Amino acid sequence: MALTSIGPALRRARKESFAVPLFDTADMQSTEGMLRAFSEKEAPGIIGLYAGMLDHPNARALAAYIRIRAEEAPFPVSLMLDHGGSPDQCRTALDYGFTDVMYDGSRLSLEENIARTRAVVEFAHERGACVEAELGQVGSGSDYQSFGARRKGFTDPDTVERFVAETGVDFLAIAVGTAHGLYDGDPQVDIELLRNIASRVDIPLALHGGTGCAEEQFRAAIASGISKVNVATDLFMAAGERMAGVAAQKSYFEFSRLAADSFCERSGYYLDLLGATGKGGPR
Ligand SMILES: [Zn+2]
Known part of the structure; x- marks a missing residue:
């Protein structure tokens, strides 16, 4: 029974300077690949469901599937709503058995x-669920040249202590130079800003937009206070490429198997890179 809130694992990550990944899932194959990686790497992990997926007719069933499979996992696995658009949507996710939720009020x-x-x-x-909020605004990689590269939306460090104190939030997503999806340009994480924010609050900090960041940037960000890293696009692209490579075979079963394998391999890569490998057991 390892389905659990990721709170304890993230607080440990903050203390021990590693990061726990959130991988966004879409279906059974992606979920199976991630769970296999968490198990093989003896790592804690977060399976994220993007808020838009909650509107799909299979959302409750998919959540139930993930919950049951995560209960069978040997190490802590969280099912977390990613970018909840409203308090009501967060409540719906908790009704579906999510163990943690992100509420994204960054546009307000x-x-x-x-x-x-x-x-x-x-x-x-x-x-019993933990909550992540977003302060500042992590934009889209496609707008990076007009947005992140010009420091638009970056978290104002002077607002961080008040935000955390007045909300009681458990984890905080901050905007320090990354963006969602593929980047138009090369992302540059502002390590000074990150250190400044990390010096003001002791809750785990989350970096969204992991796809396309260089390995050195991940390492520097984790050393400077990042404890949770969200990755989605890279995993889906890698699986798509893997399936395209065998498209001529026209075998649905082969596509399905390769998709799960690809999610497992890419998830494993990130678990190693973020230092989460081997951190699933008791400290
Ligand atoms: Zn995000």
Whole structure:
């Protein structure tokens, strides 16, 4: 029974300077590949479901599938809502058995983001779930030249202590130079800003937009206070390429098997890179 809130593993990660990945899933194959990697690497991990997926007719069934498979995992595995768009959506995810939720109020004013995040924290904590919020705004990689590269949306370090104190949030996603999806350009993590933020609060900090970051940037970010890294695009692209390589075979079963294998391999790569390998057991 290893389905659990990722809170303890992330707090350990913050203390011991490694990071736990959140991998966004889409279906059984991607989920199976991730779970196999967590098991083989003896690592804690987070299976994320992007908020848009909650609107699909199979959302509750997919969540149930992930929950049951995670219960059978030997190490801590969390099922987390990724970028919850409203408190109601976070509540729905908890009703579906998610162990943690992210509420993304980054497009709101600071006051509104604080008020709504605090509301989510109140009902999530009652149910034993941890909450991640976003302060600053992690944009899209496709807008990187007009957004992240110009420091637009970067987290204001002077707002961090107040945000954490007034919301009671468990983890914080910050904008320090990464973006979602593929980058138009090369991402540059602002390590000074990250260190500044990490010096002000002791909760785990999350870096979104892991696809396309150089290995040295991951290492520097983790050494400077990042404890959770979100990766999605890279895993889906790698699986797509793997399947395209055998497209001529026209074998659905081969595609399905290769997809799970690819998710397992790429997940394993990130677990090693982030230092999560071997951290699934008791310390
Ligand atoms: Zn994200």
